[in-house]
Amino acid sequence: MTRVQRPAATPLAVEVTASGPPAGVAAAAQLAEQHGVERLYVAEAAYDPFQALAVAAGRTSKIELATGVAVAFARTPMTLASSAWTLQEMSGGRAVIGLGSQVKAHITRRFSMPWSNPAARMREFVMATRAIWDSWQAGESITFRGEFYTHTLMTPTFTPTPLEPGPPKVLIAAVGPSMTRTAGQVGDGLLCHPFSSTSYLAACVVPRAIEARLEEKADSAPWSRFPFEIAGSVITATGRTRQEYNDSVRAARERIAFYASTPAYRPVLDHHGWGPLQDELHALARRGRWSEMGRLIDDEMLRTFAVVAESPAAAGRLIRERCTGLLHRVSPSLCGGSDLSLALEVMAGARE
Numbered sequence: 001m002t003r004v005q006r007p008a009a010t011p012l013a014v015e016v017t018a019s020g021p022p023a024g025v026a027a028a029a030q031l032a033e034q035h036g037v038e039r040l041y042v043a044e045a046a047y048d049p050f051q052a053l054a055v056a057a058g059r060t061s062k063i064e065l066a067t068g069v070a071v072a073f074a075r076t077p078m079t080l081a082s083s084a085w086t087l088q089e090m091s092g093g094r095a096v097i098g099l100g101s102q103v104k105a106h107i108t109r110r111f112s113m114p115w116s117n118p119a120a121r122m123r124e125f126v127m128a129t130r131a132i133w134d135s136w137q138a139g140e141s142i143t144f145r146g147e148f149y150t151h152t153l154m155t156p157t158f159t160p161t162p163l164e165p166g167p168p169k170v171l172i173a174a175v176g177p178s179m180t181r182t183a184g185q186v187g188d189g190l191l192c193h194p195f196s197s198t199s200y201l202a203a204c205v206v207p208r209a210i211e212a213r214l215e216e217k218a219d220s221a222p223w224s225r226f227p228f229e230i231a232g233s234v235i236t237a238t239g240r241t242r243q244e245y246n247d248s249v250r251a252a253r254e255r256i257a258f259y260a261s262t263p264a265y266r267p268v269l270d271h272h273g274w275g276p277l278q279d280e281l282h283a284l285a286r287r288g289r290w291s292e293m294g295r296l297i298d299d300e301m302l303r304t305f306a307v308v309a310e311s312p313a314a315a316g317r318l319i320r321e322r323c324t325g326l327l328h329r330v331s332p333s334l335c336g337g338s339d340l341s342l343a344l345e346v347m348a349g350a351r352e
Helices: 022-034 049-057 077-090 104-110 118-138 177-186 198-218 242-260 263-271 275-286 290-294 299-305 312-323 340-351
Strands: 016-018 039-042 064-071 095-100 169-174 189-192 229-237 306-308 329-334
Touching: 016 022, 016 329, 016 340, 022 039, 022 049, 022 340, 039 049, 049 064, 049 077, 064 077, 064 169, 077 095, 077 118, 095 118, 118 169, 118 177, 169 177, 169 229, 177 189, 177 198, 189 198, 198 229, 198 263, 229 242, 229 312, 242 263, 242 275, 242 290, 242 299, 242 306, 263 275, 275 290, 299 306, 306 312, 312 329, 312 340, 329 340
Parallel strands: 016 039, 039 064, 064 095, 095 169, 169 189, 189 229, 229 306, 229 329
Antiparallel strands: none
């Protein structure tokens, strides 16, 4: 692969994540905005992120509101386009759409949606979504025919009004090489998975995404005119007390073990020579032996995939050291439960 420089060493933007019911997300967005946070991420877990962010949009005025991530293949390009367009309008242009593929079992068994060729499907999904947005912005008909999606009908009744700030940015979550290239090809940015070491990002992810982006720029793809951002989250084990710290470290080991047990993430382990551990962890995961899995994550692996510090400020400084010059934006992925006030303390440490 061609050697490509890492992102320029611009100041690292440190952001936060919220989760839970819409009212809690809205309160978190207000608090984050008061602390000068530029962007709030909300993942798709027990609640729909678009609805929670729409509530947050009405209670904030500056902070960007991002899905981090929304499950693309649980939707069609048209349903995603509509939800994102609505959030962009309600927020006055502050929406950022982070998309992820999820894994096959969730798409087929939880969402009852088709699964095949995830990188190629994601590329076409994003291109179809952009085609829909272009038709709405220009007030024109749509003719999009692809291998996975076809959109050829758009009548005035179902066409929303154009947006003054334009459509939102699309960030694509990626771990493996194919999806990473897809992010560079059709995304406005790359969302790096928290199960990614600094070494893996620098060697296997960031250069591949930038290379793909430069190829699209050479081909004059319309979206390649805009800056490409690289964002990510870092598994963070810290606490204000010894007990909180110990609980967080234990939770970090279990989270790393959970990710490492997933076959799709094996390339990350292979990069460090830990590939065989994936087979052992996967077998334990199938039997639900989560705590036992965590005990297989030794200190070297823990500190490879997580920032571990006995105070939030120290954790923030380690995040800054680890990610400056590699990522443009980063958020701490706290272990042991969502705690926005703790995340803000970590963020303050990164800003010191």
